[in-house]
Each structure stands twice: as structure tokens, then as C-alpha cells.
Amino acid sequence: MTLSRRTILKTGAAAAALPLLGSKAFAQAEPLKIGFIYVGSINDNGYNYAHNQGRIYVEEQLGDAVETTYVENVPEGPDCERVLRELAQQGNKLIFATSFGFGDSVIKVAQQFPDVKFEHATGYQKAPNVGLYNARFYEGRAVCGVVAGHLSKTGKAGYIGSFPIPEVVMGINAFVLAARQVNPEFTIKPVYISTWNDPAKEADAARAMIDQGLDVIAQHTDGPAALQVAQERGIVGGFGQGADMSAFAPETQLTSIIDNWGPHYLASAKAVIDGTWTPGDTWEGLKEDVVQIGPYGPKVTEEVKAAAEAMRTGQIDGSVHIFTGPIKDNTGTERVAAGVTMTDAELLSMDWYVEGVEQPA
Amino acid sequence: MEILIPIVITLVGAATPILLAALGELVVEKAGVLNLGVEGMMLVGAIAGFAAQFYTGNPYFALLIGACAGAATSLIFGFLTLSLSANQTATGLALTIFGTGFSALAGAPFSARPIELMRPLFPAELATHPVWRVVFGYSAPVYFSFFMVFAIWYFLKKTRGGLILRAVGENDLSAHSIGYSVKGVRYAAVVFGGAMAGIAGACFPLLLTPQWAERMTAGRGWIAVALVVFASWKPFRLLAGAYLFGLVMTMELYAKAGGGPLSVIPSELWAALPYLATIIVLVLISIRRDASTNAPACLGKPFLPSN
Incomplete structure (x- = not known):
């Protein structure tokens, strides 16, 4: 690793987040880029708002160790595939597709980007790099x-x-x-x-x-x-x-x-950072506070x-x-x-x- | 049968914004301009009207601001297509995309903020009996929309100004050669259409659902554009068309929610009816030759007198 000033700054930032992350994060020079796509507006005061609150929670908890992007108002259909592909090309290594109708597109794009981890909310199609998560x-x-x-x-x-x-x-x-x-x-x-x-x-x-x-x-x-x-x-x-x-x-x-998605998003982000992510199939409810x-x-x-x-x-x-x-x-x-x-x-x-x-x- | 009265009241609410926006577009198209940006102008009118109501609590002022915002948005379209002779179809589509994005941006601080609904125009005592409620139970934009149907019909048919506007829409070169300002008339029409779309948009937060939600017009601007063709550019047919669409949209929901006699017609059929009706009307128009020729001859064509 060549030591540029930027790398030092980033390592410093990761070190600042150390107490939250555990030791593996220390080696992480680049922040984990995480993408989110929402079917509606983050200002809907409902479903999509709640997902976005989860994204904000991850940013708050992990600080500079992550960099999140979101795309709202993504229609369920071919357009979704394009947005997913763009997010993957932009270097997002973990992508959350938060609506049921995104399922087919996630499976397609996931095949093209095997090193990107996808998680699909409320869906049913899994793949080696596609996990499912849902709330009861x-x-x-x-x-x-x-x-x-x-x-x-x-x-x-x-x-x-x-x-x-x-x-x-x-x-x-x-x-x-x-x-x-x-x-x-x-x-x-x-x-x-x-x-x-x-x-x-x-x-x-x-x-x-x-x-x-x-x-x-x-x-x-x-x-x-x-x-x-x-x-x-x-x-x-x-x-x-x-x-x-x-x-x-x-x-x-x-x-x-x-809907309280934050804890789940945090757990997934940490798993990717630690290299322990596997395609899960979680379905949590009142007990887990989701x-x-x-x-x-x-x-x-x-x-x-x-x-x-x-x-x-x-x-x-x-x-x-x-x-x-x-x-x-x-x-x-x-x-x-x-x-x-x-x-x-x-x-x-x-x-x-x-x-x-x-x-x- | 008691259920008919609330159905009518809901139906009027559903039809009014479509009617207002379509009336504006009718005048624009009569002047020979095709503005497909109705949906975008409605959304700008909706957020402007919402914000005005939020800050002042005066719904009449909110409607005025909605109208001004719609008109201002339409000026973008006017400048590009009339002054710069840009392609009207593409510019109109771009205006819708712009309006959707701009209203979302401007509306972001207003999420989770409810406002007051606009009150009925007439005192509540007039509307105590259910039957009178059907007549006197609405707020001002509903009566305004009926008034505008008549006013636009009268203007286009009976006044000199209406004749000039139609001349500009039918044959811009002739109108130009006898000394009328084609651009001026078209600008005026476009701004009027924008103001009407703005009022129509403001009706969403003021009459229907007192909140701001992104894309809250949900495609009704496109229904308005289609209705103008559906009504073969005639104001009273437009009135009938808007209420037919409103009826179908309302009945779908009442049939689904009610059961009993209302659900004799399956709600899927209600949901499909607007499209069936459009196809039937288009077929009828093409059978009756005289109606199809009612389209303004210069519709959508840029005016380039130097050529």
C-alpha cells in the first residue's frame, strides 16, 4: 500500500470508528459503498421513509467506514435493472433492493456482478450473492x-x-x-x-x-x-x-x-466489512425490534x-x-x-x- | 340509493382537477400548440399551492399561487417552443420530467406536514339536506371549473378573441399575414393553460388529500391531455368526458369497498372502463369524419414565418 495523505486520513477515520467495528475494520482503507433503491419517495412518511431511516442509522453507526447512496422512486420493472446495474458499476459492494417487485431484476443483475452482495426485501428468490430479509x-x-x-x-x-x-x-x-x-x-x-x-x-x-x-x-x-x-x-x-x-x-x-430496518442494515454492513456475509434469509419481527x-x-x-x-x-x-x-x-x-x-x-x-x-x- | 349522494360527491372531487387541467390544455391546443407538460405543471402548482396554504392558511391565495406557479412553468415551455421553435412534443415531455423533479425538490421540507382542507364555498346550512349537499357542498374550484367550461365555450365560439385564437390554431400563416401576432396569441394560450394546470394541481392538496406527496397527481395530467382528444376539442364534451372518467375511477373503488348491488359489475371491468371508453370514442370519432377534422390544423407545428 502506498501511503498517500489520503490513505492516512482514511485509515485515521477508520481507526476513529474502531470501537464500533472491531479489529478487522482497521485494515479497511476504502469505505464500504452501500446502495439502496426505494420504490417510492423517502418523504412518503411511510414505507420508504422507514427504509431510508435505516440507511441513515447505518451511516450514524459506522461513520466513515461506509458510504451510502440511495435512489428513490425506482419503478418496479426494467428501469430497476438499470438502476441496480449503475449502483454496482459505481462500486457499491452491498445493495439493498427494498421492494417486492424488484426481485427479478435483482437476480438478473446479481448474476452479472458476482462480487457484489445484494439483499432483497420481502422477496423469495435467492442466489449465492442475493440474500433475503423481511419483517414480520x-x-x-x-x-x-x-x-x-x-x-x-x-x-x-x-x-x-x-x-x-x-x-x-x-x-x-x-x-x-x-x-x-x-x-x-x-x-x-x-x-x-x-x-x-x-x-x-x-x-x-x-x-x-x-x-x-x-x-x-x-x-x-x-x-x-x-x-x-x-x-x-x-x-x-x-x-x-x-x-x-x-x-x-x-x-x-x-x-x-x-418499520425499524436500521439494526438489520447495520448487521449486514458489518458482515460485509468483516467478510462474513452469507446470503441470509431473515424474517424478524417484534421480538427483534424490526x-x-x-x-x-x-x-x-x-x-x-x-x-x-x-x-x-x-x-x-x-x-x-x-x-x-x-x-x-x-x-x-x-x-x-x-x-x-x-x-x-x-x-x-x-x-x-x-x-x-x-x-x- | 342513499349511497348515490356520497358517490357523486367523491366523483366531483375526482373529476374537478382533471377537468380544470384539460380545459387549459384545450385552449392551448386550439391555438395550435401541443403541451404535453400538463402533469409537470400540475405538480408545480400542487407544491406551490400546498406551500402557500401551509404558510398563509388562505386557500384562495393558495389557488392563486398555484395558478401563478403553473403559468411560470408553462413560460419555460413557451419560450423554448415559441421563441426558439423547439419540438413541442419533446419539450412537453421534458417539462413533465422537470415539474416532477422540481416539485419533489421544493416539497422535500414539507413532508409530514398536514394542512387545512379548503372549506365549501356555501354556508353549511345550505348543505344540510343530502340532496342540497350535492349542489352546495363543494369548495370554490368545483364551481369555478363549471364556470370555465361555459366561459371557454363562449370565448372560443362567440368572441372576436376566440376567433383569432382559433385562426392562429387552424392556419398560423394566414393569421400572421393579416396582422395578428401568432406568437403573442400562443404565448397567452400557453400561459392560460399553465395557470389552469397549476390550479388543477393545487386542488390535490387543497381538496383531496391535505398533504404534500411526491407525484401526488399520479398521472392525471396525462388523462387530461387524452381527454382533450377524447372530447374532440369541445368544452362541453370535455365536461362530460372528465365526469365519465371521474365516475369510472370512483365507481371502481365504491364497487370494491361496497359489495351488494354495486359489485354486480366486477371492479376489474370498472378499472378497464376508461381505456375501453377511450378506444370506443376514438373509433366513433374516426367513423364520424366531421369530428375528426375538429383537430386544430396547426396543432404541434412550430410557427416559422420566414420559411
Whole structure:
């Protein structure tokens, strides 16, 4: 190694970060370049915002040992492949593709850049240099379901979804299973709007639901538009998705599911720096703090809060798994026998709705 | 049947921004200019309107600022295509890309900041009965859009100014040779179109969803551009077209959320209807020869009198 002034400076910087990194980092002259691609805007206050907070967390924790780049608003499709390739060519050695629809592109580009490590969120295709990571959002949905089951007056909730992929289907099912433990008559109406980010359409979907008697609205799209309509119309409530959205609906947000990707990103970055990275397949939830429950809103009474917390802590200590039988599907057929818990593989390919979910039109 | 009233109210909200933007584009195209930058101008209008509402809390001022921002954005297009005779299609597309990026940049500090929705124009007492709510329950831009349908029709059909504008759009060289300023008329039309797109954009944070979100117009500017052709450049047909599209977009959601009688038509069909309707109308236009000739003859062509 030729000692230029720059190398000395960099080594010095790495040494400053030494306590955080362990001894291997000392040898690291070049910072690890990490790329992130987001399907939406980092200012969406939801899903993509949460991923970006994770990126910032890595920068904060590792300082000069890493250099992160992100590309937002990347469409799921051919364009994504181009962005991934560019990031790889720019010398990023670890690339996080944070949306389900990026999967095919990740696999393609990963073959062309075997020395670059890729991690794909919420996906299912692995490769020697493609790892998967996911969060058990359904655990958070179950907590929301408990709150909805207690508070809904009509016993009917709406659920604004993007696309009927297992990720979304699982969330709807967990929500309903939890709500029906409280109110066995509880039903939910999923509405798919075929987009992750179209606030006006999300708002109109919420209006359509409220006008037809649904008094709790959950959403699995990226922004707070539906919650704002819930606040404006004064219905029982809604839930923040991805981040705490109480700024948009201070009275109406009952609670929120907060995605906390930072610890996972940090672990992966450290593994690459240490040379110990392997294509993982992690699926962490409340227990690992990857999924968090935000503050409860003013409408959530102490009693309901206690029930919701019981669901939360039960899932953390493992005494509760929401997908434990008996579970019937919405045609009345028993899908999971009493006492049996669905496997992760079954959950990740879930394409049927549990009892209480009205079949989407 | 009670459900019809909220459906109409949601439908009006969905149709109004499309109608406003399309009316502006109609005038622009009548003057012979094709501005494909509607989506971009709407987004600039949306962030400007949002910021004005955020700081002042005066929605009328916010609409004005939205209009000014849309008009200012359209001047970029005007300068490039009218003064420099750049290709209108390419410039319009570039304007949309510019507007998307600029609004995202300008809007970055405003994420996580809700604003107040614009209130209905008429006092709430008038709108207590559900049926009256359908008539009096909206805020000002809705009534403004109806007024503009009539005003633009009247201007184009009945006034001297409208005749000149149409002459410039149909035959720019003739209009030029008898002493009218082709560039001047086209600049005026482009700026008007920009202002209307800006108001349409400002409707998103002020009427529909009181927040700023990147790309919050989500392609409705393109629907507006398509509607002008759909309506064969006629304001009242444009009104019908915008409400047809609004109806279809709204019904898709109500059918999905409701079940019962509304879900007799599958929501996939509702979702496909705008496209089916566009194809049907285009077929009808090409069958009826007279309507197809309604396109301004100079649409999209640069004006180069020296050649």
C-alpha cells in the first residue's frame, strides 16, 4: 500500500470508528459503498421513509467506514435493472433492493456482478450473492387487529391494499384473526388499488369505505392519505403504516406499525466489512425490534391498550402466534388444524383469506 | 340509493382537477400548440399551492399561487417552443420530467406536514339536506371549473378573441399575414393553460388529500391531455368526458369497498372502463369524419414565418 495523505486520513477515520467495528475494520482503507433503491419517495412518511431511516442509522453507526447512496422512486420493472446495474458499476459492494417487485431484476443483475452482495426485501428468490430479509409485519397487524376488534362499532373494517401479494394477504389475515378473537362477528373488506403511491386514490378508497359503513381503516400503501380522510370524517380510526403518522391524524390514528430496518442494515454492513456475509434469509419481527408498535392514540382506552399490549408481548415471548389453528378460510374450509402453526413457507405463499375477510371484488 | 349522494360527491372531487387541467390544455391546443407538460405543471402548482396554504392558511391565495406557479412553468415551455421553435412534443415531455423533479425538490421540507382542507364555498346550512349537499357542498374550484367550461365555450365560439385564437390554431400563416401576432396569441394560450394546470394541481392538496406527496397527481395530467382528444376539442364534451372518467375511477373503488348491488359489475371491468371508453370514442370519432377534422390544423407545428 502506498501511503498517500489520503490513505492516512482514511485509515485515521477508520481507526476513529474502531470501537464500533472491531479489529478487522482497521485494515479497511476504502469505505464500504452501500446502495439502496426505494420504490417510492423517502418523504412518503411511510414505507420508504422507514427504509431510508435505516440507511441513515447505518451511516450514524459506522461513520466513515461506509458510504451510502440511495435512489428513490425506482419503478418496479426494467428501469430497476438499470438502476441496480449503475449502483454496482459505481462500486457499491452491498445493495439493498427494498421492494417486492424488484426481485427479478435483482437476480438478473446479481448474476452479472458476482462480487457484489445484494439483499432483497420481502422477496423469495435467492442466489449465492442475493440474500433475503423481511419483517414480520403481520405481528404488528395482529396488534392493530386487537385494537380494531375492540373499538369498531360496526364490526366492519376496510383495508386498502396495493396488490394481492402474500405480504399483503398475510397482513389482512393477521388483522382479522386478531380482531375476531375480540369480536367473532368482525369482518374486513380489502380494496386493492393497484399502486403503492397515489394519495388521491387512497383517499377516495377510504371515502368509498366510510360511505359504506366501514368505521376502521387500515392500509398497506405507502402514505397517510387514508388516515387523513378517516380524521376528516371522524370515523373510529385508522392505523399508521411504516411510520408513526399521528401528525396527519392526531385523534384518529389508533396506533401505528413502525418499520425499524436500521439494526438489520447495520448487521449486514458489518458482515460485509468483516467478510462474513452469507446470503441470509431473515424474517424478524417484534421480538427483534424490526417491527415496532407506535404510541396508542387518544381513543384507545386503558383496557384496549392492555389487550393490544398482551398481543404484542405474547408475540415477543413466543406464547402467541397469530397463525395458529384452527383457521378456516373465507369459504368455510378448515385450512389449519387446531394447534398447528403455519410454517414460514406457508405464510410467504399465502394466497387465501381467512374467515371474516370478504372476498375482494 | 342513499349511497348515490356520497358517490357523486367523491366523483366531483375526482373529476374537478382533471377537468380544470384539460380545459387549459384545450385552449392551448386550439391555438395550435401541443403541451404535453400538463402533469409537470400540475405538480408545480400542487407544491406551490400546498406551500402557500401551509404558510398563509388562505386557500384562495393558495389557488392563486398555484395558478401563478403553473403559468411560470408553462413560460419555460413557451419560450423554448415559441421563441426558439423547439419540438413541442419533446419539450412537453421534458417539462413533465422537470415539474416532477422540481416539485419533489421544493416539497422535500414539507413532508409530514398536514394542512387545512379548503372549506365549501356555501354556508353549511345550505348543505344540510343530502340532496342540497350535492349542489352546495363543494369548495370554490368545483364551481369555478363549471364556470370555465361555459366561459371557454363562449370565448372560443362567440368572441372576436376566440376567433383569432382559433385562426392562429387552424392556419398560423394566414393569421400572421393579416396582422395578428401568432406568437403573442400562443404565448397567452400557453400561459392560460399553465395557470389552469397549476390550479388543477393545487386542488390535490387543497381538496383531496391535505398533504404534500411526491407525484401526488399520479398521472392525471396525462388523462387530461387524452381527454382533450377524447372530447374532440369541445368544452362541453370535455365536461362530460372528465365526469365519465371521474365516475369510472370512483365507481371502481365504491364497487370494491361496497359489495351488494354495486359489485354486480366486477371492479376489474370498472378499472378497464376508461381505456375501453377511450378506444370506443376514438373509433366513433374516426367513423364520424366531421369530428375528426375538429383537430386544430396547426396543432404541434412550430410557427416559422420566414420559411
